[in-house]
């Protein structure tokens with residue numbers, strides 16, 4: 001109990017995420033540490049926690065557009081909450097992270113729209 005124990009991904013998990021995201025292993029671990037920092041040890045990130053994380057992830061974040069960013073964060077949260085249980089696991093989060101970093105969100109949304117008919 002107590003103290004700052006950093007939680008590590010197993011090598012197997014890191015390899016899986018490397019394949020999935022094409023990121024370097026140390027980057028995966030950094031994202032994981034940041035995720036656990038916000039989400040807590042249970043590894044589940046709720047929408048409020050995601051909004052805070054989103055502000056740090058998003059390139060060209062506009063601090064004067066708080067409401068716009070919040071709504072955007074909520075939308076993205078729902079898009080990537082694959083099993084719709086109201087929290088993001090690291091699997092779900094890292095997918096969102098990659099898409100946000102690549103600026104792919106708008107094309108991703110378009111794709112979702114096209115397939116939702």
Ligand SMILES: [Ca+2]
Nearest residue numbers: 081083085087
């Ligand atoms: Ca989920």
